[in-house]
Amino acid sequence: xxxxxxxxxxTNVLGGSGDEFRASAVFAELIRPFADEVETDAYAxxxxxxxxxxENARLVMIDAHIDQMAMMAKEVTDxxxxxxxxxxxxxxxxxxxxxxxxxRAGKELPGIVATFPKELQYExxxxxxxxxxxxxxxxxxxxxxxxxxxxxxxxxxANETIELADGTLCGRAFDDRAAVTSVLIAAEKLSAETxxxxxxxxxxxxxxxxxPGAAIVANRYKPDFAVVLDLAQAKCDAYSEPDAFELGxxxxxxxGDHSSPRLAERLAEVARAKxxxxxxxxxxxxxxxxxxxxxxxxxxxxxAVLSFPERYSHSPVEIVSIADTEKTAQLLAEFVLSLGPxxxxxxxxxxxxxxxxxxxx
Amino acid sequence: xxxxxxxLSEIDGVSGREERVADFIAERxxxxxxSIERDVLKNLFILKKGARTPERxxxxxxxxxxxxxxxxxxxxxxxxxxxYVDGMDPKAVIGKRFRVAGGEARxxxxxxxxxxxxxxxxxxxxxxxDLTLDxxxxxxxxxxxxxxxxxxxxxxxxxxxxxxxxxxxxxVDARLGCAILLRLIEEADPAYDIxxxxxxxxxxxxxxxxxxxxxxxxxxxxxxxAAAAGDVPPQKKVERSCAVGKGVVLGLKEYGTIYSRELxxxxxxxxxxxxxxxQTRSGMRGESDAGQLHHYASGAxxxxxxxxxxxxxxxxxxxxxxxxxAAYRLAKVCAEEELRWQG
Numbered sequence: 201x202x203x204x205x206x207x208x209x210x211t212n213v214l215g216g217s218g219d220e221f222r223a224s225a226v227f228a229e230l231i232r233p234f235a236d237e238v239e240t241d242a243y244a245x246x247x248x249x250x251x252x253x254x255e256n257a258r259l260v261m262i263d264a265h266i267d268q269m270a271m272m273a274k275e276v277t278d279x280x281x282x283x284x285x286x287x288x289x290x291x292x293x294x295x296x297x298x299x300x301x302x303x304r305a306g307k308e309l310p311g312i313v314a315t316f317p318k319e320l321q322y323e324x325x326x327x328x329x330x331x332x333x334x335x336x337x338x339x340x341x342x343x344x345x346x347x348x349x350x351x352x353x354x355x356x357x358a359n360e361t362i363e364l365a366d367g368t369l370c371g372r373a374f375d376d377r378a379a380v381t382s383v384l385i386a387a388e389k390l391s392a393e394t395x396x397x398x399x400x401x402x403x404x405x406x407x408x409x410x411x412p413g414a415a416i417v418a419n420r421y422k423p424d425f426a427v428v429l430d431l432a433q434a435k436c437d438a439y440s441e442p443d444a445f446e447l448g449x450x451x452x453x454x455x456g457d458h459s460s461p462r463l464a465e466r467l468a469e470v471a472r473a474k475x476x477x478x479x480x481x482x483x484x485x486x487x488x489x490x491x492x493x494x495x496x497x498x499x500x501x502x503x504a505v506l507s508f509p510e511r512y513s514h515s516p517v518e519i520v521s522i523a524d525t526e527k528t529a530q531l532l533a534e535f536v537l538s539l540g541p542x543x544x545x546x547x548x549x550x551x552x553x554x555x556x557x558x559x560x561x
Numbered sequence: 562x563x564x565x566x567x568x569l570s571e572i573d574g575v576s577g578r579e580e581r582v583a584d585f586i587a588e589r590x591x592x593x594x595x596s597i598e599r600d601v602l603k604n605l606f607i608l609k610k611g612a613r614t615p616e617r618x619x620x621x622x623x624x625x626x627x628x629x630x631x632x633x634x635x636x637x638x639x640x641x642x643x644x645y646v647d648g649m650d651p652k653a654v655i656g657k658r659f660r661v662a663g664g665e666a667r668x669x670x671x672x673x674x675x676x677x678x679x680x681x682x683x684x685x686x687x688x689x690x691d692l693t694l695d696x697x698x699x700x701x702x703x704x705x706x707x708x709x710x711x712x713x714x715x716x717x718x719x720x721x722x723x724x725x726x727x728x729x730x731x732x733v734d735a736r737l738g739c740a741i742l743l744r745l746i747e748e749a750d751p752a753y754d755i756x757x758x759x760x761x762x763x764x765x766x767x768x769x770x771x772x773x774x775x776x777x778x779x780x781x782x783x784x785x786x787a788a789a790a791g792d793v794p795p796q797k798k799v800e801r802s803c804a805v806g807k808g809v810v811l812g813l814k815e816y817g818t819i820y821s822r823e824l825x826x827x828x829x830x831x832x833x834x835x836x837x838x839x840q841t842r843s844g845m846r847g848e849s850d851a852g853q854l855h856h857y858a859s860g861a862x863x864x865x866x867x868x869x870x871x872x873x874x875x876x877x878x879x880x881x882x883x884x885x886x887a888a889y890r891l892a893k894v895c896a897e898e899e900l901r902w903q904g
Contacts, residue, residue, distance in 0.1 A: 279792075436673065514676070
């Protein structure tokens, strides 16, 4: 798999929470060669199962969310500008942004978030312009805008992914499509291996709105345990506190809420054994990932949170490292290969890990 | 005007680095010019002969430099420190893509994610001097490998069509005047000799215009430029000034300039005679080369002709093709009709 091209393809397809179907279709296409069963459910969750062929095989779930942040049209003004809802967006990133509005008919209209030139401001506006004072210019006459645009149309950052220095990519939706890419890389590697577990790959919907896409999947498949892939915050020029990670620093293994100690420990042991760089991340409460939903699915499911760093999360200029994407995928694949048939049964506190470096291989 | 605007806006030239723009214009103007000169500030002077030679030079002027930055040293973090030209708005550069002038290397300007700062961290916009260019580098050496101190940094938004009849892209605002003037050089049949001045460093205190005025000592100056349009949804804090689709924009007054009422009245009459709609712009806080050009020598009458442009100073200024065409037509009328009031 060409990792860079996969990252580009997955970030260039539009699929916000509640509007995932385009992105879901791309994932379904990409995972198909590496799985025995691929399905897309009514919620736009894509599930792909790789069977190990053993009787009464246990099931490990690998989840990354397929949805991206999306805005929504809420009003067309008399002069043809589109007012919009942008929950969870930083309004500073929106001012003057390139956007794409998808009409009810499925047409993509390019737009620009209107800005106010400095020389026309009565008093210089130095604070953030809030979202409700912003509007989108589609460059169309008002009557055309009214004919084409409907309240509830989805709106996205328009810019496609570009390459930056040091093996990094920059664009929208790397959260969580970069993690989705890691799942695909791992799936490709595992497709050629003998496994001791069945593996469920899940690209789940509506994570960004706190929706239960991953829970629907977990309730349906009732995995024995799950690893949730998401992105951690990377250090950048303006932020170098220890709760952020170095871009290019490898995988990030969560410890704490939503990340069971023994699964986290196994991930770390595998990373050390395979010389994959990683850091631990303290998650005192609320991982704000799908792990929260999966943990409470069925009769309770043990989860781990595995991530890697990203700069400027939820912006049109998110930056990830291709190497981090690959290393995290490698760790994920090696973790699955490390699983023995009796690992992680029973009380999560009864054992920490017990990894002897072998697994089934 | 599409071809002129596309070609000129896609050339990179921040203030003080306008050579590539000047090269392009000089090359294209060669067959039509009586003389082509350049000065140390990188201003470009092109004389086109007309039916008569006026007593004092009649100047058509436009500025060549675009909005952008000049790169400074790479920091330990790998980010690039930036110097900026006058009038840049920090709000307009956040979340935007940039490119090293004349090159392929790219970078972005961003703010720290609210995942790290909390939602209240989004209330304030950092000042320009606190913003840096992220080129993806992880350390100082990585940053240095991409951008050298002194490199120009321009918006990375290439020319495209937008909506119905709009052009958009970086420097569509900044080079609008150049586009009008270059086409005049190529197509107008002037009633009098016209001294065209393409100025440099308009966004650094209008330095180019200052020395250009002394070199030429104009009697009349017509400045062609984008006019900031405020015809976006009402916001109490913002003036409308002028609007897309409402006619060629004539200057009234701005920082450094009170435009000549006789000259404007005369141009309005010419426009009416030729069926060209005009509007004036009410925004008083703008500034342009007009100030330096008309009062840095022995004094000149000055007029401003422009097209209304939304989102000036950003990577995505937009201008309507009919507005640019009308601005060109009015400039051409001014070049080809006798300026009777001159004396």
